[in-house]
Amino acid sequence: MSTVVRPDGTTLAVETLGSDDDPVLLLIAGAGWSRDWWDDELCDRLVGAGLRVVRYDHRDTGESTHWPVGAPGYTGADLLADAVAVLDALGADRAHLVGLSLGGAIAQEIALATPQRVASLTLIATTAVDPRVGALPGVTPELSALFAQEAPEPDRSDPVAAAEALVAGERPFAGPDAFDEARVRAIARRVVARSRDLAASANHFLLAGDRTAGPDDLSALAGLPVLVVHGAVDPLFPVEHGRALAAMIPGARLLEIEGMGHQLPPASSWDGVVDAITAQTRVASTPQ
Structure with a gap:
Protein backbone atom coordinates (compact mmCIF):
# COMPACT_ATOMS: atom_id res chain seq x y z
CA MET A 1 0.00 0.00 0.00
CA SER A 2 1.22 3.50 -0.82
CA THR A 3 -0.08 6.99 -0.07
CA VAL A 4 -0.81 9.81 -2.50
CA VAL A 5 -0.85 13.30 -0.97
CA ARG A 6 -3.04 15.90 -2.68
CA PRO A 7 -2.28 19.66 -2.68
CA ASP A 8 -4.93 20.29 0.00
CA GLY A 9 -3.24 17.77 2.31
CA THR A 10 -5.69 14.96 1.62
CA THR A 11 -4.06 11.54 1.67
CA LEU A 12 -5.28 8.68 -0.51
CA ALA A 13 -4.48 5.05 0.26
CA VAL A 14 -3.52 3.23 -2.95
CA GLU A 15 -2.90 -0.46 -3.61
CA THR A 16 -1.27 -1.86 -6.75
CA LEU A 17 -1.44 -5.51 -7.79
CA GLY A 18 0.54 -7.21 -10.53
CA SER A 19 3.65 -6.37 -12.51
CA ASP A 20 4.81 -2.77 -12.86
CA ASP A 21 5.43 -3.53 -16.53
CA ASP A 22 1.81 -4.38 -17.31
CA PRO A 23 -0.82 -1.88 -18.51
CA VAL A 24 -2.47 0.03 -15.65
CA LEU A 25 -6.12 -0.74 -14.91
CA LEU A 26 -7.50 1.82 -12.44
CA LEU A 27 -10.56 0.74 -10.47
CA ILE A 28 -12.77 3.67 -9.40
CA ALA A 29 -15.31 2.65 -6.78
CA GLY A 30 -18.86 3.80 -6.23
CA ALA A 31 -20.12 6.24 -3.61
CA GLY A 32 -19.28 5.20 -0.08
CA TRP A 33 -17.03 2.37 -1.23
CA SER A 34 -13.44 1.84 -0.16
CA ARG A 35 -11.05 -0.19 -2.29
CA ASP A 36 -11.98 -3.38 -0.42
CA TRP A 37 -15.26 -3.68 -2.32
CA TRP A 38 -13.30 -4.58 -5.46
CA ASP A 39 -13.27 -8.30 -4.70
CA ASP A 40 -9.80 -9.83 -4.29
CA GLU A 41 -10.59 -12.81 -6.52
CA LEU A 42 -11.81 -10.58 -9.33
CA CYS A 43 -8.68 -8.44 -9.01
CA ASP A 44 -6.50 -11.57 -9.09
CA ARG A 45 -8.18 -12.66 -12.30
CA LEU A 46 -7.49 -9.29 -13.90
CA VAL A 47 -3.86 -9.48 -12.79
CA GLY A 48 -3.69 -12.97 -14.26
CA ALA A 49 -4.89 -11.53 -17.55
CA GLY A 50 -1.78 -9.34 -17.69
CA LEU A 51 -2.95 -6.10 -16.10
CA ARG A 52 -1.51 -3.97 -13.32
CA VAL A 53 -4.59 -3.48 -11.16
CA VAL A 54 -4.82 -0.35 -9.03
CA ARG A 55 -7.50 0.24 -6.41
CA TYR A 56 -7.66 3.11 -3.93
CA ASP A 57 -9.74 4.53 -1.09
CA HIS A 58 -11.84 7.54 -2.00
CA ARG A 59 -11.79 10.46 0.41
CA ASP A 60 -13.96 9.57 3.40
CA THR A 61 -13.41 5.83 2.97
CA GLY A 62 -10.90 3.27 4.18
CA GLU A 63 -7.52 4.67 5.13
CA SER A 64 -7.81 7.92 3.19
CA THR A 65 -8.53 11.30 4.79
CA HIS A 66 -11.97 11.69 6.39
CA TRP A 67 -14.21 14.70 7.07
CA PRO A 68 -16.88 15.23 9.72
CA VAL A 69 -20.14 13.48 8.92
CA GLY A 70 -22.39 15.84 6.99
CA ALA A 71 -19.61 18.31 6.19
CA PRO A 72 -17.39 17.09 3.38
CA GLY A 73 -14.64 19.61 2.71
CA TYR A 74 -14.46 18.75 -0.97
CA THR A 75 -16.50 18.57 -4.18
CA GLY A 76 -17.18 16.06 -6.90
CA ALA A 77 -14.40 17.70 -8.89
CA ASP A 78 -11.98 16.72 -6.13
CA LEU A 79 -12.99 13.07 -6.42
CA LEU A 80 -12.26 13.26 -10.15
CA ALA A 81 -8.91 14.97 -9.55
CA ASP A 82 -8.03 12.32 -6.97
CA ALA A 83 -8.31 9.57 -9.58
CA VAL A 84 -6.03 11.47 -11.95
CA ALA A 85 -3.60 12.11 -9.09
CA VAL A 86 -3.35 8.36 -8.47
CA LEU A 87 -2.34 7.88 -12.11
CA ASP A 88 0.18 10.70 -11.82
CA ALA A 89 1.73 9.12 -8.74
CA LEU A 90 2.12 5.84 -10.63
CA GLY A 91 3.72 7.60 -13.58
CA ALA A 92 0.90 6.34 -15.80
CA ASP A 93 0.42 8.71 -18.72
CA ARG A 94 -2.47 6.54 -19.96
CA ALA A 95 -4.56 3.92 -18.21
CA HIS A 96 -7.57 1.70 -18.63
CA LEU A 97 -10.35 2.97 -16.36
CA VAL A 98 -13.02 0.81 -14.74
CA GLY A 99 -15.67 2.75 -12.87
CA LEU A 100 -18.70 1.49 -10.95
CA SER A 101 -21.74 3.71 -10.27
CA LEU A 102 -20.28 7.06 -9.12
CA GLY A 103 -16.92 5.72 -10.27
CA GLY A 104 -18.40 5.27 -13.73
CA ALA A 105 -19.41 8.92 -13.80
CA ILE A 106 -15.91 9.92 -12.70
CA ALA A 107 -14.39 7.74 -15.42
CA GLN A 108 -16.59 9.38 -18.07
CA GLU A 109 -15.60 12.84 -16.85
CA ILE A 110 -11.90 11.99 -16.98
CA ALA A 111 -12.20 10.61 -20.51
CA LEU A 112 -14.05 13.72 -21.68
CA ALA A 113 -11.74 16.23 -19.99
CA THR A 114 -8.40 14.51 -20.59
CA PRO A 115 -8.86 11.92 -23.36
CA GLN A 116 -5.10 11.54 -23.73
CA ARG A 117 -5.00 9.90 -20.28
CA VAL A 118 -7.52 7.15 -21.07
CA ALA A 119 -6.72 3.99 -23.05
CA SER A 120 -10.14 2.38 -22.55
CA LEU A 121 -13.28 2.69 -20.43
CA THR A 122 -15.34 0.06 -18.65
CA LEU A 123 -18.48 1.54 -17.11
CA ILE A 124 -20.35 -0.66 -14.63
CA ALA A 125 -23.82 -0.03 -13.16
CA THR A 126 -23.75 3.67 -13.99
CA THR A 127 -25.54 6.25 -16.10
CA ALA A 128 -24.56 8.86 -18.67
CA VAL A 129 -23.10 12.21 -17.60
CA ASP A 130 -24.34 13.66 -20.91
CA PRO A 131 -27.55 15.59 -20.06
CA ARG A 132 -28.95 14.90 -23.53
CA VAL A 133 -29.57 11.28 -22.55
CA GLY A 134 -33.24 12.11 -22.06
CA ALA A 135 -35.86 10.67 -19.74
CA LEU A 136 -34.96 7.32 -18.22
CA PRO A 137 -36.68 5.14 -15.61
CA GLY A 138 -36.03 6.13 -12.02
CA VAL A 139 -35.36 4.14 -8.90
CA THR A 140 -37.65 1.15 -8.47
CA PRO A 141 -40.59 1.64 -6.09
CA GLU A 142 -39.15 -0.92 -3.69
CA LEU A 143 -35.81 0.85 -3.39
CA SER A 144 -37.51 4.25 -3.25
CA ALA A 145 -39.62 3.06 -0.31
CA LEU A 146 -36.47 1.84 1.42
CA PHE A 147 -34.83 5.24 0.96
CA ALA A 148 -37.87 6.87 2.57
CA GLN A 149 -37.52 4.82 5.73
CA GLU A 150 -35.59 6.27 8.64
CA ALA A 151 -33.33 3.39 9.62
CA PRO A 152 -31.71 3.35 13.08
CA GLU A 153 -28.00 4.12 13.19
CA PRO A 154 -25.93 0.95 13.61
CA ASP A 155 -23.60 0.52 16.56
CA ARG A 156 -20.35 1.16 14.75
CA SER A 157 -18.39 0.65 17.95
CA ASP A 158 -19.19 -3.06 17.63
CA PRO A 159 -17.24 -4.47 14.63
CA VAL A 160 -19.67 -7.35 14.15
CA ALA A 161 -22.73 -5.10 14.21
CA ALA A 162 -21.02 -2.59 11.91
CA ALA A 163 -20.19 -5.28 9.37
CA GLU A 164 -23.73 -6.67 9.48
CA ALA A 165 -25.07 -3.17 8.83
CA LEU A 166 -22.90 -2.96 5.72
CA VAL A 167 -24.17 -6.34 4.54
CA ALA A 168 -27.76 -5.23 5.08
CA GLY A 169 -27.05 -2.01 3.20
CA GLU A 170 -25.72 -3.83 0.13
CA ARG A 171 -28.51 -6.43 -0.06
CA PRO A 172 -31.34 -4.25 -1.50
CA PHE A 173 -29.16 -3.13 -4.41
CA ALA A 174 -28.17 -6.62 -5.55
CA GLY A 175 -30.19 -8.84 -7.82
CA PRO A 176 -32.43 -11.20 -5.79
CA ASP A 177 -30.42 -14.23 -6.89
CA ALA A 178 -27.05 -12.47 -7.18
CA PHE A 179 -26.34 -11.57 -3.56
CA ASP A 180 -23.41 -13.62 -2.28
CA GLU A 181 -23.90 -13.00 1.43
CA ALA A 182 -20.78 -14.83 2.59
CA ARG A 183 -18.57 -12.95 0.12
CA VAL A 184 -20.13 -9.58 0.97
CA ARG A 185 -19.78 -10.26 4.70
CA ALA A 186 -16.08 -11.08 4.35
CA ILE A 187 -15.51 -7.81 2.52
CA ALA A 188 -17.62 -5.87 5.02
CA ARG A 189 -15.53 -7.14 7.92
CA ARG A 190 -12.38 -5.93 6.21
CA VAL A 191 -13.98 -2.56 5.45
CA VAL A 192 -14.83 -2.17 9.13
CA ALA A 193 -11.32 -3.15 10.22
CA ARG A 194 -9.62 -0.69 7.87
CA SER A 195 -11.92 2.34 7.93
CA ARG A 196 -11.04 5.35 10.02
CA ASP A 197 -14.67 6.50 10.22
CA LEU A 198 -17.36 4.34 8.64
CA ALA A 199 -20.07 6.98 8.99
CA ALA A 200 -18.09 9.53 6.95
CA SER A 201 -18.53 7.54 3.74
CA ALA A 202 -22.12 8.85 3.62
CA ASN A 203 -20.67 12.27 2.77
CA HIS A 204 -20.39 11.11 -0.84
CA PHE A 205 -24.17 11.14 -1.15
CA LEU A 206 -24.20 14.85 -0.32
CA LEU A 207 -22.38 15.44 -3.61
CA ALA A 208 -25.22 14.10 -5.78
CA GLY A 209 -25.38 16.07 -8.99
CA ASP A 210 -22.10 17.83 -8.22
CA ARG A 211 -20.03 17.56 -11.39
CA THR A 212 -17.36 19.48 -13.19
CA ALA A 213 -18.16 22.18 -15.73
CA GLY A 214 -16.19 20.31 -18.38
CA PRO A 215 -17.39 18.78 -21.67
CA ASP A 216 -20.31 16.37 -21.51
CA ASP A 217 -20.85 15.25 -25.13
CA LEU A 218 -20.25 11.51 -24.95
CA SER A 219 -20.10 11.23 -28.73
CA ALA A 220 -16.63 12.79 -28.35
CA LEU A 221 -15.48 9.39 -27.07
CA ALA A 222 -15.92 7.81 -30.50
CA GLY A 223 -12.89 5.66 -31.25
CA LEU A 224 -12.15 4.95 -27.60
CA PRO A 225 -12.73 1.31 -26.61
CA VAL A 226 -15.75 1.49 -24.27
CA LEU A 227 -17.51 -1.36 -22.51
CA VAL A 228 -20.77 -0.80 -20.63
CA VAL A 229 -21.61 -3.51 -18.09
CA HIS A 230 -25.11 -3.32 -16.62
CA GLY A 231 -27.38 -5.52 -14.58
CA ALA A 232 -30.72 -6.52 -16.06
CA VAL A 233 -32.42 -5.89 -12.70
CA ASP A 234 -30.54 -2.82 -11.44
CA PRO A 235 -32.96 -1.09 -9.03
CA LEU A 236 -31.07 2.23 -8.85
CA PHE A 237 -30.22 2.73 -12.53
CA PRO A 238 -32.59 0.40 -14.39
CA VAL A 239 -31.10 -1.37 -17.39
CA GLU A 240 -32.34 1.35 -19.75
CA HIS A 241 -29.59 3.57 -18.30
CA GLY A 242 -26.89 1.17 -19.46
CA ARG A 243 -28.46 0.79 -22.88
CA ALA A 244 -28.73 4.57 -23.33
CA LEU A 245 -25.15 5.10 -22.16
CA ALA A 246 -23.82 2.57 -24.66
CA ALA A 247 -25.93 4.10 -27.46
CA MET A 248 -24.50 7.58 -26.82
CA ILE A 249 -20.89 6.49 -27.33
CA PRO A 250 -20.20 5.44 -30.92
CA GLY A 251 -18.75 1.95 -31.03
CA ALA A 252 -19.39 1.16 -27.34
CA ARG A 253 -20.14 -2.44 -26.41
CA LEU A 254 -22.93 -3.37 -24.00
CA LEU A 255 -22.75 -6.39 -21.72
CA GLU A 256 -26.05 -6.97 -19.95
CA ILE A 257 -25.87 -9.44 -17.08
CA GLU A 258 -29.01 -11.35 -16.20
CA GLY A 259 -29.87 -11.28 -12.51
CA MET A 260 -27.36 -8.54 -11.68
CA GLY A 261 -28.55 -5.50 -9.77
CA HIS A 262 -26.67 -2.35 -8.77
CA GLN A 263 -23.55 -4.12 -7.64
CA LEU A 264 -20.17 -5.49 -8.61
CA PRO A 265 -20.87 -8.14 -11.27
CA ALA A 279 -10.48 -7.48 -24.91
CA GLN A 280 -10.79 -3.74 -24.32
CA THR A 281 -7.12 -3.49 -23.43
CA ARG A 282 -6.08 -5.45 -26.51
CA VAL A 283 -8.11 -3.18 -28.79
CA ALA A 284 -6.55 -0.14 -27.15
CA SER A 285 -3.01 -1.46 -27.69
CA THR A 286 -3.55 -2.41 -31.34
CA PRO A 287 -2.09 0.15 -33.80
CA GLN A 288 -4.80 1.79 -35.84
Whole structure:
Protein backbone atom coordinates (compact mmCIF):
# COMPACT_ATOMS: atom_id res chain seq x y z
CA MET A 1 0.00 0.00 0.00
CA SER A 2 1.22 3.50 -0.82
CA THR A 3 -0.08 6.99 -0.07
CA VAL A 4 -0.81 9.81 -2.50
CA VAL A 5 -0.85 13.30 -0.97
CA ARG A 6 -3.04 15.90 -2.68
CA PRO A 7 -2.28 19.66 -2.68
CA ASP A 8 -4.93 20.29 0.00
CA GLY A 9 -3.24 17.77 2.31
CA THR A 10 -5.69 14.96 1.62
CA THR A 11 -4.06 11.54 1.67
CA LEU A 12 -5.28 8.68 -0.51
CA ALA A 13 -4.48 5.05 0.26
CA VAL A 14 -3.52 3.23 -2.95
CA GLU A 15 -2.90 -0.46 -3.61
CA THR A 16 -1.27 -1.86 -6.75
CA LEU A 17 -1.44 -5.51 -7.79
CA GLY A 18 0.54 -7.21 -10.53
CA SER A 19 3.65 -6.37 -12.51
CA ASP A 20 4.81 -2.77 -12.86
CA ASP A 21 5.43 -3.53 -16.53
CA ASP A 22 1.81 -4.38 -17.31
CA PRO A 23 -0.82 -1.88 -18.51
CA VAL A 24 -2.47 0.03 -15.65
CA LEU A 25 -6.12 -0.74 -14.91
CA LEU A 26 -7.50 1.82 -12.44
CA LEU A 27 -10.56 0.74 -10.47
CA ILE A 28 -12.77 3.67 -9.40
CA ALA A 29 -15.31 2.65 -6.78
CA GLY A 30 -18.86 3.80 -6.23
CA ALA A 31 -20.12 6.24 -3.61
CA GLY A 32 -19.28 5.20 -0.08
CA TRP A 33 -17.03 2.37 -1.23
CA SER A 34 -13.44 1.84 -0.16
CA ARG A 35 -11.05 -0.19 -2.29
CA ASP A 36 -11.98 -3.38 -0.42
CA TRP A 37 -15.26 -3.68 -2.32
CA TRP A 38 -13.30 -4.58 -5.46
CA ASP A 39 -13.27 -8.30 -4.70
CA ASP A 40 -9.80 -9.83 -4.29
CA GLU A 41 -10.59 -12.81 -6.52
CA LEU A 42 -11.81 -10.58 -9.33
CA CYS A 43 -8.68 -8.44 -9.01
CA ASP A 44 -6.50 -11.57 -9.09
CA ARG A 45 -8.18 -12.66 -12.30
CA LEU A 46 -7.49 -9.29 -13.90
CA VAL A 47 -3.86 -9.48 -12.79
CA GLY A 48 -3.69 -12.97 -14.26
CA ALA A 49 -4.89 -11.53 -17.55
CA GLY A 50 -1.78 -9.34 -17.69
CA LEU A 51 -2.95 -6.10 -16.10
CA ARG A 52 -1.51 -3.97 -13.32
CA VAL A 53 -4.59 -3.48 -11.16
CA VAL A 54 -4.82 -0.35 -9.03
CA ARG A 55 -7.50 0.24 -6.41
CA TYR A 56 -7.66 3.11 -3.93
CA ASP A 57 -9.74 4.53 -1.09
CA HIS A 58 -11.84 7.54 -2.00
CA ARG A 59 -11.79 10.46 0.41
CA ASP A 60 -13.96 9.57 3.40
CA THR A 61 -13.41 5.83 2.97
CA GLY A 62 -10.90 3.27 4.18
CA GLU A 63 -7.52 4.67 5.13
CA SER A 64 -7.81 7.92 3.19
CA THR A 65 -8.53 11.30 4.79
CA HIS A 66 -11.97 11.69 6.39
CA TRP A 67 -14.21 14.70 7.07
CA PRO A 68 -16.88 15.23 9.72
CA VAL A 69 -20.14 13.48 8.92
CA GLY A 70 -22.39 15.84 6.99
CA ALA A 71 -19.61 18.31 6.19
CA PRO A 72 -17.39 17.09 3.38
CA GLY A 73 -14.64 19.61 2.71
CA TYR A 74 -14.46 18.75 -0.97
CA THR A 75 -16.50 18.57 -4.18
CA GLY A 76 -17.18 16.06 -6.90
CA ALA A 77 -14.40 17.70 -8.89
CA ASP A 78 -11.98 16.72 -6.13
CA LEU A 79 -12.99 13.07 -6.42
CA LEU A 80 -12.26 13.26 -10.15
CA ALA A 81 -8.91 14.97 -9.55
CA ASP A 82 -8.03 12.32 -6.97
CA ALA A 83 -8.31 9.57 -9.58
CA VAL A 84 -6.03 11.47 -11.95
CA ALA A 85 -3.60 12.11 -9.09
CA VAL A 86 -3.35 8.36 -8.47
CA LEU A 87 -2.34 7.88 -12.11
CA ASP A 88 0.18 10.70 -11.82
CA ALA A 89 1.73 9.12 -8.74
CA LEU A 90 2.12 5.84 -10.63
CA GLY A 91 3.72 7.60 -13.58
CA ALA A 92 0.90 6.34 -15.80
CA ASP A 93 0.42 8.71 -18.72
CA ARG A 94 -2.47 6.54 -19.96
CA ALA A 95 -4.56 3.92 -18.21
CA HIS A 96 -7.57 1.70 -18.63
CA LEU A 97 -10.35 2.97 -16.36
CA VAL A 98 -13.02 0.81 -14.74
CA GLY A 99 -15.67 2.75 -12.87
CA LEU A 100 -18.70 1.49 -10.95
CA SER A 101 -21.74 3.71 -10.27
CA LEU A 102 -20.28 7.06 -9.12
CA GLY A 103 -16.92 5.72 -10.27
CA GLY A 104 -18.40 5.27 -13.73
CA ALA A 105 -19.41 8.92 -13.80
CA ILE A 106 -15.91 9.92 -12.70
CA ALA A 107 -14.39 7.74 -15.42
CA GLN A 108 -16.59 9.38 -18.07
CA GLU A 109 -15.60 12.84 -16.85
CA ILE A 110 -11.90 11.99 -16.98
CA ALA A 111 -12.20 10.61 -20.51
CA LEU A 112 -14.05 13.72 -21.68
CA ALA A 113 -11.74 16.23 -19.99
CA THR A 114 -8.40 14.51 -20.59
CA PRO A 115 -8.86 11.92 -23.36
CA GLN A 116 -5.10 11.54 -23.73
CA ARG A 117 -5.00 9.90 -20.28
CA VAL A 118 -7.52 7.15 -21.07
CA ALA A 119 -6.72 3.99 -23.05
CA SER A 120 -10.14 2.38 -22.55
CA LEU A 121 -13.28 2.69 -20.43
CA THR A 122 -15.34 0.06 -18.65
CA LEU A 123 -18.48 1.54 -17.11
CA ILE A 124 -20.35 -0.66 -14.63
CA ALA A 125 -23.82 -0.03 -13.16
CA THR A 126 -23.75 3.67 -13.99
CA THR A 127 -25.54 6.25 -16.10
CA ALA A 128 -24.56 8.86 -18.67
CA VAL A 129 -23.10 12.21 -17.60
CA ASP A 130 -24.34 13.66 -20.91
CA PRO A 131 -27.55 15.59 -20.06
CA ARG A 132 -28.95 14.90 -23.53
CA VAL A 133 -29.57 11.28 -22.55
CA GLY A 134 -33.24 12.11 -22.06
CA ALA A 135 -35.86 10.67 -19.74
CA LEU A 136 -34.96 7.32 -18.22
CA PRO A 137 -36.68 5.14 -15.61
CA GLY A 138 -36.03 6.13 -12.02
CA VAL A 139 -35.36 4.14 -8.90
CA THR A 140 -37.65 1.15 -8.47
CA PRO A 141 -40.59 1.64 -6.09
CA GLU A 142 -39.15 -0.92 -3.69
CA LEU A 143 -35.81 0.85 -3.39
CA SER A 144 -37.51 4.25 -3.25
CA ALA A 145 -39.62 3.06 -0.31
CA LEU A 146 -36.47 1.84 1.42
CA PHE A 147 -34.83 5.24 0.96
CA ALA A 148 -37.87 6.87 2.57
CA GLN A 149 -37.52 4.82 5.73
CA GLU A 150 -35.59 6.27 8.64
CA ALA A 151 -33.33 3.39 9.62
CA PRO A 152 -31.71 3.35 13.08
CA GLU A 153 -28.00 4.12 13.19
CA PRO A 154 -25.93 0.95 13.61
CA ASP A 155 -23.60 0.52 16.56
CA ARG A 156 -20.35 1.16 14.75
CA SER A 157 -18.39 0.65 17.95
CA ASP A 158 -19.19 -3.06 17.63
CA PRO A 159 -17.24 -4.47 14.63
CA VAL A 160 -19.67 -7.35 14.15
CA ALA A 161 -22.73 -5.10 14.21
CA ALA A 162 -21.02 -2.59 11.91
CA ALA A 163 -20.19 -5.28 9.37
CA GLU A 164 -23.73 -6.67 9.48
CA ALA A 165 -25.07 -3.17 8.83
CA LEU A 166 -22.90 -2.96 5.72
CA VAL A 167 -24.17 -6.34 4.54
CA ALA A 168 -27.76 -5.23 5.08
CA GLY A 169 -27.05 -2.01 3.20
CA GLU A 170 -25.72 -3.83 0.13
CA ARG A 171 -28.51 -6.43 -0.06
CA PRO A 172 -31.34 -4.25 -1.50
CA PHE A 173 -29.16 -3.13 -4.41
CA ALA A 174 -28.17 -6.62 -5.55
CA GLY A 175 -30.19 -8.84 -7.82
CA PRO A 176 -32.43 -11.20 -5.79
CA ASP A 177 -30.42 -14.23 -6.89
CA ALA A 178 -27.05 -12.47 -7.18
CA PHE A 179 -26.34 -11.57 -3.56
CA ASP A 180 -23.41 -13.62 -2.28
CA GLU A 181 -23.90 -13.00 1.43
CA ALA A 182 -20.78 -14.83 2.59
CA ARG A 183 -18.57 -12.95 0.12
CA VAL A 184 -20.13 -9.58 0.97
CA ARG A 185 -19.78 -10.26 4.70
CA ALA A 186 -16.08 -11.08 4.35
CA ILE A 187 -15.51 -7.81 2.52
CA ALA A 188 -17.62 -5.87 5.02
CA ARG A 189 -15.53 -7.14 7.92
CA ARG A 190 -12.38 -5.93 6.21
CA VAL A 191 -13.98 -2.56 5.45
CA VAL A 192 -14.83 -2.17 9.13
CA ALA A 193 -11.32 -3.15 10.22
CA ARG A 194 -9.62 -0.69 7.87
CA SER A 195 -11.92 2.34 7.93
CA ARG A 196 -11.04 5.35 10.02
CA ASP A 197 -14.67 6.50 10.22
CA LEU A 198 -17.36 4.34 8.64
CA ALA A 199 -20.07 6.98 8.99
CA ALA A 200 -18.09 9.53 6.95
CA SER A 201 -18.53 7.54 3.74
CA ALA A 202 -22.12 8.85 3.62
CA ASN A 203 -20.67 12.27 2.77
CA HIS A 204 -20.39 11.11 -0.84
CA PHE A 205 -24.17 11.14 -1.15
CA LEU A 206 -24.20 14.85 -0.32
CA LEU A 207 -22.38 15.44 -3.61
CA ALA A 208 -25.22 14.10 -5.78
CA GLY A 209 -25.38 16.07 -8.99
CA ASP A 210 -22.10 17.83 -8.22
CA ARG A 211 -20.03 17.56 -11.39
CA THR A 212 -17.36 19.48 -13.19
CA ALA A 213 -18.16 22.18 -15.73
CA GLY A 214 -16.19 20.31 -18.38
CA PRO A 215 -17.39 18.78 -21.67
CA ASP A 216 -20.31 16.37 -21.51
CA ASP A 217 -20.85 15.25 -25.13
CA LEU A 218 -20.25 11.51 -24.95
CA SER A 219 -20.10 11.23 -28.73
CA ALA A 220 -16.63 12.79 -28.35
CA LEU A 221 -15.48 9.39 -27.07
CA ALA A 222 -15.92 7.81 -30.50
CA GLY A 223 -12.89 5.66 -31.25
CA LEU A 224 -12.15 4.95 -27.60
CA PRO A 225 -12.73 1.31 -26.61
CA VAL A 226 -15.75 1.49 -24.27
CA LEU A 227 -17.51 -1.36 -22.51
CA VAL A 228 -20.77 -0.80 -20.63
CA VAL A 229 -21.61 -3.51 -18.09
CA HIS A 230 -25.11 -3.32 -16.62
CA GLY A 231 -27.38 -5.52 -14.58
CA ALA A 232 -30.72 -6.52 -16.06
CA VAL A 233 -32.42 -5.89 -12.70
CA ASP A 234 -30.54 -2.82 -11.44
CA PRO A 235 -32.96 -1.09 -9.03
CA LEU A 236 -31.07 2.23 -8.85
CA PHE A 237 -30.22 2.73 -12.53
CA PRO A 238 -32.59 0.40 -14.39
CA VAL A 239 -31.10 -1.37 -17.39
CA GLU A 240 -32.34 1.35 -19.75
CA HIS A 241 -29.59 3.57 -18.30
CA GLY A 242 -26.89 1.17 -19.46
CA ARG A 243 -28.46 0.79 -22.88
CA ALA A 244 -28.73 4.57 -23.33
CA LEU A 245 -25.15 5.10 -22.16
CA ALA A 246 -23.82 2.57 -24.66
CA ALA A 247 -25.93 4.10 -27.46
CA MET A 248 -24.50 7.58 -26.82
CA ILE A 249 -20.89 6.49 -27.33
CA PRO A 250 -20.20 5.44 -30.92
CA GLY A 251 -18.75 1.95 -31.03
CA ALA A 252 -19.39 1.16 -27.34
CA ARG A 253 -20.14 -2.44 -26.41
CA LEU A 254 -22.93 -3.37 -24.00
CA LEU A 255 -22.75 -6.39 -21.72
CA GLU A 256 -26.05 -6.97 -19.95
CA ILE A 257 -25.87 -9.44 -17.08
CA GLU A 258 -29.01 -11.35 -16.20
CA GLY A 259 -29.87 -11.28 -12.51
CA MET A 260 -27.36 -8.54 -11.68
CA GLY A 261 -28.55 -5.50 -9.77
CA HIS A 262 -26.67 -2.35 -8.77
CA GLN A 263 -23.55 -4.12 -7.64
CA LEU A 264 -20.17 -5.49 -8.61
CA PRO A 265 -20.87 -8.14 -11.27
CA PRO A 266 -21.60 -11.44 -9.48
CA ALA A 267 -18.87 -14.08 -9.40
CA SER A 268 -20.80 -16.28 -11.82
CA SER A 269 -20.25 -13.63 -14.51
CA TRP A 270 -16.55 -12.99 -13.93
CA ASP A 271 -15.24 -15.15 -16.75
CA GLY A 272 -17.21 -13.09 -19.25
CA VAL A 273 -16.51 -9.78 -17.56
CA VAL A 274 -12.75 -10.36 -17.36
CA ASP A 275 -12.67 -11.51 -20.98
CA ALA A 276 -14.55 -8.38 -22.05
CA ILE A 277 -12.29 -6.05 -20.07
CA THR A 278 -9.10 -7.65 -21.37
CA ALA A 279 -10.48 -7.48 -24.91
CA GLN A 280 -10.79 -3.74 -24.32
CA THR A 281 -7.12 -3.49 -23.43
CA ARG A 282 -6.08 -5.45 -26.51
CA VAL A 283 -8.11 -3.18 -28.79
CA ALA A 284 -6.55 -0.14 -27.15
CA SER A 285 -3.01 -1.46 -27.69
CA THR A 286 -3.55 -2.41 -31.34
CA PRO A 287 -2.09 0.15 -33.80
CA GLN A 288 -4.80 1.79 -35.84
